[in-house]
Amino acid sequence: MKLVVAVVGAHCCGKTTLARKFAAQTGARFDQELGEKLAEEAGTAAGVDDETVLARETERDRDDVCLRVVETWHTGNFGWHKLRRDRGLADGHDLEARTRRAVREVARDHKVVFFVLRCSDQERRKRREKSGRTRLPPFDNMDEEEMFEATFRVGEVAIEEVRQLVETQTAENRAGMIVVDVSTDGEIEDIVDIMHAELLKALARDDFVDAERLSGSMRSARVALESAIDAVPGLRELLARHKFPAVQRRIPGSGVVPDGASESTIVKEVADALCVTSTSTSSPPLAPLRAFVDAVSCKDLEGAFYIPETLRRICPTKKEQTTSLVRRALDATVDHGFAVVYRGLVSTAACDAIVGELEAARRGELEKITGLNRHKWKNFNEPKTCSNAKIELTFVKSAVARQRRVEVHAALAKRTGREEWARPNPPSKEDHVTVFAYVEGAELRPHRDKDISDAKALTAVVVVGDEFEEGAFYVNKDAEVDPSTGHATAESRARRQRFPDLRRGDAVVFCNDKTVHGVERVAKGRRISASFRV
Numbered sequence: 001m002k003l004v005v006a007v008v009g010a011h012c013c014g015k016t017t018l019a020r021k022f023a024a025q026t027g028a029r030f031d032q033e034l035g036e037k038l039a040e041e042a043g044t045a046a047g048v049d050d051e052t053v054l055a056r057e058t059e060r061d062r063d064d065v066c067l068r069v070v071e072t073w074h075t076g077n078f079g080w081h082k083l084r085r086d087r088g089l090a091d092g093h094d095l096e097a098r099t100r101r102a103v104r105e106v107a108r109d110h111k112v113v114f115f116v117l118r119c120s121d122q123e124r125r126k127r128r129e130k131s132g133r134t135r136l137p138p139f140d141n142m143d144e145e146e147m148f149e150a151t152f153r154v155g156e157v158a159i160e161e162v163r164q165l166v167e168t169q170t171a172e173n174r175a176g177m178i179v180v181d182v183s184t185d186g187e188i189e190d191i192v193d194i195m196h197a198e199l200l201k202a203l204a205r206d207d208f209v210d211a212e213r214l215s216g217s218m219r220s221a222r223v224a225l226e227s228a229i230d231a232v233p234g235l236r237e238l239l240a241r242h243k244f245p246a247v248q249r250r251i252p253g254s255g256v257v258p259d260g261a262s263e264s265t266i267v268k269e270v271a272d273a274l275c276v277t278s279t280s281t282s283s284p285p286l287a288p289l290r291a292f293v294d295a296v297s298c299k300d301l302e303g304a305f306y307i308p309e310t311l312r313r314i315c316p317t318k319k320e321q322t323t324s325l326v327r328r329a330l331d332a333t334v335d336h337g338f339a340v341v342y343r344g345l346v347s348t349a350a351c352d353a354i355v356g357e358l359e360a361a362r363r364g365e366l367e368k369i370t371g372l373n374r375h376k377w378k379n380f381n382e383p384k385t386c387s388n389a390k391i392e393l394t395f396v397k398s399a400v401a402r403q404r405r406v407e408v409h410a411a412l413a414k415r416t417g418r419e420e421w422a423r424p425n426p427p428s429k430e431d432h433v434t435v436f437a438y439v440e441g442a443e444l445r446p447h448r449d450k451d452i453s454d455a456k457a458l459t460a461v462v463v464v465g466d467e468f469e470e471g472a473f474y475v476n477k478d479a480e481v482d483p484s485t486g487h488a489t490a491e492s493r494a495r496r497q498r499f500p501d502l503r504r505g506d507a508v509v510f511c512n513d514k515t516v517h518g519v520e521r522v523a524k525g526r527r528i529s530a531s532f533r534v
């Protein structure tokens, strides 16, 4: 999708400043008001004839750019033409119709969004005085004051043109209009933020990007960045060392982002600093924000960003919740991408105890729930074609099981240096350990779990019995199924991130309801793993 953002409004209402800032923040090309540019180029204050303006504007429209922020544009140029025409100075025939055609032409393969800036007369005058500008071109012998009045009408004509265009648009040339009151909407940064948010909403209304998600990302990018800087030991230093070319004033107290940096710069810098790859998106203005969110949250860990009940229980305050999530997400992202291995997380003695409990449960000495079908299991593959028969699944429910879970949490806290891992969920139905026993020939087909509990944070799978061959655990970020066979495609298999050498006590932490995962065929022996919600 290509996008043209046109900024329209009366003289001195802040078009140039806002358009330039908005463009910088979104990584867009900024196209200055053309009449002004041509007058500058010609070294004359007298303005340029309307035909030339229309021809040159149309020429600029043909440039192949994804995202442009263009000041005044055709509709504004038309406002000037109308002023000239009213005073008997117009050149050009039929300019109104041709101007509209020019916009429609662009709207055929671009989304066009007009920002109409509204500003009180008083505020416009204040801004004119402040800027010391008396650059209005001499126009039909009008004095400066008369001219200033006339520019208001020029703006009004442009706005009326925009309204007409939007009202008469067709499915083939869609255009949106967003009115922003710049006399009351506060500081320039705030207005730019409002423009950004409003643009997202406009895009959402038109259904060509998933704007709900994008605007969520924008918010979470900000929240995540703020929290990450507070929460992650060393991140502040890391970012500072990374030497931003500029800073982000709007992150209060961050102290690491120098003045004047655009959001996109920051996002990119953060992604670089964290050694994660920025991902691109087809929505140009949001690419950097998406990149940041993807970078920090890791797509497959998104679940970690909306853990509902469990999170509220573990972390009573909102700040704590975000902090904890950001930390967890960063853990996994920075270390590995989307799964983290902690070697020897659980002691051999504890592994033996879990295996012992499995045996006890089998003998009926412990409360247990067995069988895959008790589990609301959402296979990634077609459930019917999935043969998990050789896996025995046991939910061991006991005080010891609960104690194991507490130990896993404590071990993770120690290993990561992050104490919130040590806070296990309160007693609940998750107070069991899920033990998987794989006999020879067993494999766990690629799947995501529809979790049996509300603990949708992360899962730690601990290998507790390692007398087996092959049977590698894997995660597959970009898994694909061949619809004709219901099996993962060969390309998809090749992309698996395999962990072939997990041994007794090793844990792999990942998001089990977001990331496709499984266990390859066990060639020999018996593989026993225990799965904890953490």
Ligand SMILES: O=C(O)CCC(=O)C(=O)O
Pocket: 436, 444, 449, 459, 461, 473, 512, 517, 518, 519, 529, 531, 532
């Ligand atoms: O046995 C394993 O390693 C995988 C367990 C699993 O799929 C899970 O815990 O969700």
Ligand SMILES: [Fe+2]
Pocket: 447, 448, 449, 512, 517
């Ligand atoms: Fe699973």
